[in-house]
Amino acid sequence: MTSNGHTNGHTSVRKINFGAGPAQLPLEVLENIHTEFLDYNGTGANVMELSHRSTTFDKIILDTERYIREILTIPDSYAVLFLQGGATAQFSAIPMNFLNLKPSATADYLVTGYWSEKAAKEAEKFGNINLVVPKTSKYQSVPAEDTWKLTKDPSYFYYCANETIHGIEFEDIPSIIPKDVPIVCDMSSNFLTRPFDITKFAIVFASAQKNFGASGLVLVIIRKDLVEQNTNKSIPIILDYKIHMANGSMYNTPPTFPIYVANKMFDWTKQQGGLKGMNQHSEKKSSLVYETIDESNGFYVNSIEKKYRSRVNIPFRILTNGVENEKLESLFLSEAIKANMIELKGHRAVGGIRVSLYNGMTPEETKKLTNFMRTFQTNHS
Structure with missing residues (x-):
């Protein structure tokens, strides 16, 4: 890893950015992007100027998916989607797509901070949401698992792996969740910071602007069989995982430049071990x-x-x-x-x-x- 001790060609020194997102990127990645900025791979254009239907961008997005599949050992039974709307859009998309997966038509939400609280509040618009721990005004810990009130056979269990604002993080999946319950996890702020087994999850999503790129992109890794089980015909197209999966994340124009930056970040992550x-x-x-x-x-x-x-x-x-x-x-x-x-x-x-x-x-x-x-x-x- 390269330190940020670098001038920008003028008199100022590059700052060390401890922001919660958008966050600083590795200097070597930025320098690589800078080198290619006006002429990507001999095209005579910036990536953001290229058609998303071009063979050049097609290679970028396919390589980006290949890199993240290699990093996480993602099996073919999972789709990798490059979407817009950030993690916040998934707060709506997930219940719209999956709340009725089981006869209970209820999802369990573990609220441990600001972002899981927002996710649960949004999900309540679409059906029955069970808060497995009582509401609190302060988030400083997580109640003991044996106090949680879980739904019998819920459509899914939702939690946030790391609460960006309150600073609460789970090292692993809560052990109390039955193995047959689909687990949905917001990993926006700790994605790619620690090993995890993707096959234990039904859905993992993460915004790019913290650990793997620029704002404007959200990565969704999702079990294909769950998407295929969805029978809801009233989902807006932009939030319908089945549509995005069928179109390789390109039903509409994807965030091409953030995907290109993610490509660079995934490659850099591999190089760091x-x-x-x-x-x-x-x-x-x-x-x-x-x-x-x-x-x-x-x-x-x-x-x-x-x-x-x-x-x-x-x-x-x-x-x-x-x-x-x-x-x-x-x-x-x-x-x-x-x-x-x-x-x-x-x-x-x-x-x-x-x-x-x-x-x-x-x-x-x-x-x-x-x-x-x-x-x-x-x-x-």
């Missing part, structure tokens, strides 16, 4: 930040139960005498910007500071942040 390499980097980066927080004697505080601490989105507050100090947090953010570290402000729903450590972030860049954190604490304790 695939999921094994990404997992090692993710563990190293997150450990640096959590060690700094835990060794700060209460100056920095992350309120998430350690078992569920996210490795990719780390929110924390700065405390003075046990009380959140917003003035000191504002100073932290302004001094970080002066040190060329940006996008550290926490989401408006939780406040404070948030460090996002997606695959485009290097351990060396993360170390610069933790050094800054320790110095800031020394100067302001």
Whole structure:
């Protein structure tokens, strides 16, 4: 992995972007895209200017699918779809396509933060949704599985593998879910950061702008047999997985440039050692930040139960005498910007500071942040 110590040809230095998305990409990927920007592969045009029906783009999208199938060992029984509308569109598409798969016509939703809460709320528009844990105003942990209230034979079970805003992450599928229940997972913010077995899932979806590219693209990996079972004739075409599967993600003009960037990112991911390499980097980066927080004697505080601490989105507050100090947090953010570290402000729903450590972030860049954190604490304790 290459560090971001790079000038842009002028006097400014490239910033280290700790934003939650869109996120920074590896410098070598950006440089490769820059090299091809005005003339992709001898076409005399940028990829975004090429027809999505051209043989050139056809090769790009086929190679992109091949790369992700190789990285995740995706069997032929799954379709790989490159769609628009982001993860949010899937909040509607999933219940419209699959809520009536079983006689129960009910889906179980595990709400553990901002995004799974939004998904459940959207799904309620289309039928019966069972919230398996009680609603809460704060998300700092996950209730014990033996307290969950599951539906008997639900159409599917839905959860978010990593809550970008609150910083809650699952290491694996909840063990309490019966093996015959289709599992749907939003992996938008931790996709490709750790190994997982795709065959344990019915649907996995992820927006590109965090770990594998540019905004405007959402990847959907889906069991073909479930799509074929869908008999709902009232689904809008743009949300109908059967239509997209039959047309190879090109029923309408796909997001060609984001798919091209995903192609570059998937190839780069393979070169870094695939999921094994990404997992090692993710563990190293997150450990640096959590060690700094835990060794700060209460100056920095992350309120998430350690078992569920996210490795990719780390929110924390700065405390003075046990009380959140917003003035000191504002100073932290302004001094970080002066040190060329940006996008550290926490989401408006939780406040404070948030460090996002997606695959485009290097351990060396993360170390610069933790050094800054320790110095800031020394100067302001």
